[in-house]
Amino acid sequence: xxxxxxxxxxxxxxxxxxxxxxxxxxxxxxxxxxxxxxxxxxxxxxxxxxxxxxxxxxxxxxxxxxxxxxxxxxxxxxxxxxxxxxxxxxxxxxxxxxxxxxxxxxxxxxxxxxxxxxxxxxxxxxxxxxxxxxxxxxxxxxxxxxxxxxxxxxxxxxxxxxxxxxxxxxxxxxxxxxxxxxxxxxxxxxxxxxxxxxxxxxxxxxxxxxxxxxxxxxxxxxxxxxxxxxxxxxxxxxxxxxxxxxxxxxxxxxxxxxxxxxxxxxxxxxxxxxxxxxxxxxxxxxxxxxxxxxxxxxxxxxxxxxxxxxxxx
Amino acid sequence: xxxxxxxxxxxxxxxxxxxxxxxxxxxxxxxxxxxxxxxxxxxxxxxxxxxxxxxxxxxxxxxxxxxxxxxxxxxxxxxxxxxxxxxxxxxxxxxxxxxxxxxxxxxxxxxxxxxxxxxxxxxxxxxxxxxxxxxxxxxxxxxxxxxxxxxxxxxxxxxxxxxxxxxxxxxxxxxxxxxxxxxxxxxxxxxxxxxxxxxxxxxxxxxxxxxxxxxxxxxxxxxxxxxxxxxxxxxxxxxxxxxxxxxxxxxxxxxxxxxxxxxxxxxxxxxxxxxxxxxx
Amino acid sequence: xxxxxxxxxxxxxxxxxxxxxxxxxxxxxxxxxxxxxxxxxxxxxxxxxxxxxxxxxxxxxxxxxxxxxxxxxxxxxxxxxxxxxxxxxxxxxxxxxxxxxxxxxxxxxxxxxxxxxxxxxxxxxxxxxxxxxxxxxxxxxxxxxxxxxxxxxxxxxxxxxxxxxxxxxxxxxxxxxxxxxxxxxxxxxxxxxxxxxxxxxxxxxxxxxxxxxxxxxxxxxxxxxxxxxxxxxxxxxxx
Numbered sequence: 001x002x003x004x005x006x007x008x009x010x011x012x013x014x015x016x017x018x019x020x021x022x023x024x025x026x027x028x029x030x031x032x033x034x035x036x037x038x039x040x041x042x043x044x045x046x047x048x049x050x051x052x053x054x055x056x057x058x059x060x061x062x063x064x065x066x067x068x069x070x071x072x073x074x075x076x077x078x079x080x081x082x083x084x085x086x087x088x089x090x091x092x093x094x095x096x097x098x099x100x101x102x103x104x105x106x107x108x109x110x111x112x113x114x115x116x117x118x119x120x121x122x123x124x125x126x127x128x129x130x131x132x133x134x135x136x137x138x139x140x141x142x143x144x145x146x147x148x149x150x151x152x153x154x155x156x157x158x159x160x161x162x163x164x165x166x167x168x169x170x171x172x173x174x175x176x177x178x179x180x181x182x183x184x185x186x187x188x189x190x191x192x193x194x195x196x197x198x199x200x201x202x203x204x205x206x207x208x209x210x211x212x213x214x215x216x217x218x219x220x221x222x223x224x225x226x227x228x229x230x231x232x233x234x235x236x237x238x239x240x241x242x243x244x245x246x247x248x249x250x251x252x253x254x255x256x257x258x259x260x261x262x263x264x265x266x267x268x269x270x271x272x273x274x275x276x277x278x279x280x281x282x283x284x285x286x287x288x289x290x291x292x293x294x295x296x297x298x299x300x301x302x303x304x305x306x307x308x309x310x311x312x313x
Numbered sequence: 314x315x316x317x318x319x320x321x322x323x324x325x326x327x328x329x330x331x332x333x334x335x336x337x338x339x340x341x342x343x344x345x346x347x348x349x350x351x352x353x354x355x356x357x358x359x360x361x362x363x364x365x366x367x368x369x370x371x372x373x374x375x376x377x378x379x380x381x382x383x384x385x386x387x388x389x390x391x392x393x394x395x396x397x398x399x400x401x402x403x404x405x406x407x408x409x410x411x412x413x414x415x416x417x418x419x420x421x422x423x424x425x426x427x428x429x430x431x432x433x434x435x436x437x438x439x440x441x442x443x444x445x446x447x448x449x450x451x452x453x454x455x456x457x458x459x460x461x462x463x464x465x466x467x468x469x470x471x472x473x474x475x476x477x478x479x480x481x482x483x484x485x486x487x488x489x490x491x492x493x494x495x496x497x498x499x500x501x502x503x504x505x506x507x508x509x510x511x512x513x514x515x516x517x518x519x520x521x522x523x524x525x526x527x528x529x530x531x532x533x534x535x536x537x538x539x540x541x542x543x544x545x546x547x548x549x550x551x552x553x554x555x556x557x558x559x560x561x562x563x564x565x566x567x568x569x570x571x572x573x574x575x576x577x578x579x580x581x582x583x584x585x586x587x588x589x590x591x592x593x
Numbered sequence: 594x595x596x597x598x599x600x601x602x603x604x605x606x607x608x609x610x611x612x613x614x615x616x617x618x619x620x621x622x623x624x625x626x627x628x629x630x631x632x633x634x635x636x637x638x639x640x641x642x643x644x645x646x647x648x649x650x651x652x653x654x655x656x657x658x659x660x661x662x663x664x665x666x667x668x669x670x671x672x673x674x675x676x677x678x679x680x681x682x683x684x685x686x687x688x689x690x691x692x693x694x695x696x697x698x699x700x701x702x703x704x705x706x707x708x709x710x711x712x713x714x715x716x717x718x719x720x721x722x723x724x725x726x727x728x729x730x731x732x733x734x735x736x737x738x739x740x741x742x743x744x745x746x747x748x749x750x751x752x753x754x755x756x757x758x759x760x761x762x763x764x765x766x767x768x769x770x771x772x773x774x775x776x777x778x779x780x781x782x783x784x785x786x787x788x789x790x791x792x793x794x795x796x797x798x799x800x801x802x803x804x805x806x807x808x809x810x811x812x813x814x815x816x817x818x819x820x821x822x823x824x825x826x827x828x829x830x831x832x
Contacts, residue, residue, distance in 0.1 A: 051400065053404045053408075101580070104587055106400055106401075107335075108587075110341075110408075111530065112579075112583070114576070115576030115579060118576050119577070122569055122572070126569060176700070176706075179695065179696055182687055183688075185401075185687070186687050186688070187684075187685060189679075191668075193645055193676065193679075194668075194700060195668050195701035195749055197700075198668065239408070239412050250401075277416060278420070280412075281413065281416045284412040284413040285409075285413060287405065288406060288409040291402050291409060292406065295402055
């Protein structure tokens with residue numbers, strides 16, 4: 001019950017902020033952080049719960065963005081339809097990738113996800129209709145009432161998406177599916193022998209994960225008024241989506257959220273104050289540091305602190 | 314077609330380090346191509362002081378050997394020993410490492426392509442109507458020597474065979490009194506040292522840029538999987554297959570699709586015959 | 594004649610050039626206590642991997658309760674009634690002892706969360722692990738791990754339980770504890786295949802024993818008969 005109140009409060013807060021007189025830059029940056037909440041949460045469904053590491057977040061995200069652009073150019077589809085279509089496209093991509101490689105060892109799935117980035121990016125670069133390598137410009141509708149600017153509306157949309165993503169992740173985590181995924185992560189062989197349909201569950205997680213990533217990419221063309229392959233398939237999306245759950249904690253839905261807010265904010269600050277390249281380096285370094293020193297992430301550290309305090313009571 | 318064969322042999326040499334690190338030692342070394350690109354840039358740096366790339370590559374091997382030993386030691390202590398969840402964290406670690414190397418190179422050298430100069434770069438050999446660039450022939454030659462040397466090392470020398478043994482039956486090796494960790498460390502060091510030379514050849518073959526490691530993840534893993542994990546001889550054949558396939562796609566569909574060939578071939582092999590040509 | 598519960602016919606399995614199993618055929622009757630012995634590397638674990646579905650046999654057939662199962666994925670074989678424990682215990686390390694049992698209770702038996710938790714607790718009481726219910730499974734002693742392995746296999750309500758060296762490395766009284774669990778299970782009608790190196794356990798437990806060597810069956814018979822068999826002695830002690 002507490003969770004649902006929190007979820008509703010988050011949406012209300014986002015809407016309230018968007019209607020207030022806050023600085024426009026806040027919504028530009030806030031959109032990005034919320035977007036990473038969705039990406040990190042999506043990644044964690046397969047990576048954290050089941051233990052299969054996806055390097056290809058950029059591909060699912062990029063395909064989501066391009067599906068949205070395609071529908072917008074071809075049919076003038078509204079944002080809601082774009083998001084749904086993007087989720088379907090990337091979900092299908094996730095399913096296909098999974099079908100090909102989830103029967104094999106985890107590392108081959110990971111390499112295949114790198115392949116997917118390449119193949120999708122090459123396909124888009126060669127596609128004139130969506131702008132090819134040069135990209136495509138978009139005329140986005142003027143301000144959307146009751147919001148003062150389109151960006152503010154997108155901010156609220158992304159907040160809703162973040163809440164929906166977390167709801168999905170939480171549902172999976174506490175359900176029988178989540179237990180099955182954890183069994184797969186702990187010992188896939190023993191899971192099979194305990195009746196867990198490992199391939200089906202992995203495919204499910206991969207599809208849902210991909211779909212969420214695609215949904216997160218759908219508003220991007222509108223957000224930027226512009227879309228090109230190099231930036232939408234940027235490897236930084238892949239590294240961030242992986243780093244954020246690792247930093248926040250992979251076993252609980254709160255972990256990716258914490259990681260996304262922390263790392264997302266750090267990224268915004270570093271990019272603005274130092275440079276984009278240093279920002280990207282910081283992400284990589286933080287990832288390695290946490291993977292080595294704090295494998296259970298921030299949540300794990302917090303848990304240790306509580307235990308520490310309890311045993312000294 | 315001839316290009317394909319030459320380049321294919323080059324791919325084999327580039328992948329042979331991974332064949333040891335991943336094929337034999339089972340380390341999820343997705344940072345292997347990044348280390349190779351690092352080698353290329355080191356060669357470029359030495360080239361600025363007038364060093365010939367081949368000489369530079371050879372000079373770099375002991376440094377890279379030490380680097381490899383250090384990386385493996387770190388990986389072993391942090392991940393392999395601890396057991397559970399090591400798979401995910403190990404992969405994330407190497408992915409992070411590759412990324413740090415790539416971004417580090419961008420920060421130091423920028424995103425522009427870098428080239429190296431030597432007597433044999435820029436000139437071509439005329440052979441029966443074909444003009445073959447000397448740089449490809451040099452890379453091909455070094456690649457062949459490297460592959461042959463490593464294969465012989467693994468099958469003829471004592472340490473080499475110990476490395477193969479530790480891949481197949483670690484407990485038995487322990488019973489014989491050998492220390493598996495030290496052997497694996499040594500093997501990883503050699504794999505990284507070889508990669509330095511491969512990097513030198515990479516910049517001989519063509520200009521390099523920091524993001525080159527991404528397409529080479531596809532090429533090296535494709536070769537290693539196609540060959541069959543643990544097979545050194547298969548690496549040469551697999552490299553040739555990849556090289557020829559890429560050159561066919563290059564002529565038919567254009568340059569932008571060529572990088573996707575390696576990944577596509579990898580997916581096909583994993584789907585149809587995951588143990589590769591000569592897998593154990 | 595009661596039809597056999599498990600029928601293995603002409604099963605072979607190769608790894609590269611190495612023949613782990615060559616034309617193995619055997620039958621296990623329902624309710625039987627069946628022992629499988631053989632020196633290290635003889636193919637015992639490979640055989641049960643083929644039965645449980647962890648590996649696919651290249652040739653031959655494996656039939657359970659009259660139906661061919663060699664093409665089925667492992668989780669479906671578990672749902673049909675074949676359960677196994679692992680030689681080196683593989684608990685779900687991120688889960689408590691109780692939750693380890695909830696997995697098969699949920700996925701094989703189909704119990705909801707509350708029922709599964711209650712049933713899991715009941716099972717833990719029967720084998721003496723109830724006080725460890727909330728303990729993370731990566732903090733158990735050897736004998737506790739072995740018991741958990743067996744309990745998890747039992748939670749799948751199998752008709753055939755394959756116990757793979759469940760007593761390896763245990764002290765005498767611990768061996769007796771595990772043996773008692775297996776005897777009690779068999780008394781409820783569960784067919785048990787026991788793979789063991791501890792000869793006194795095999796002899797006390799089994800009604801029939803088969804000895805494997807280098808992927809082939811070299812002897813089949815009663816415990817007393819097997820021990821006296823010269824081929825078996827040669828396999829264990831060398832020529």
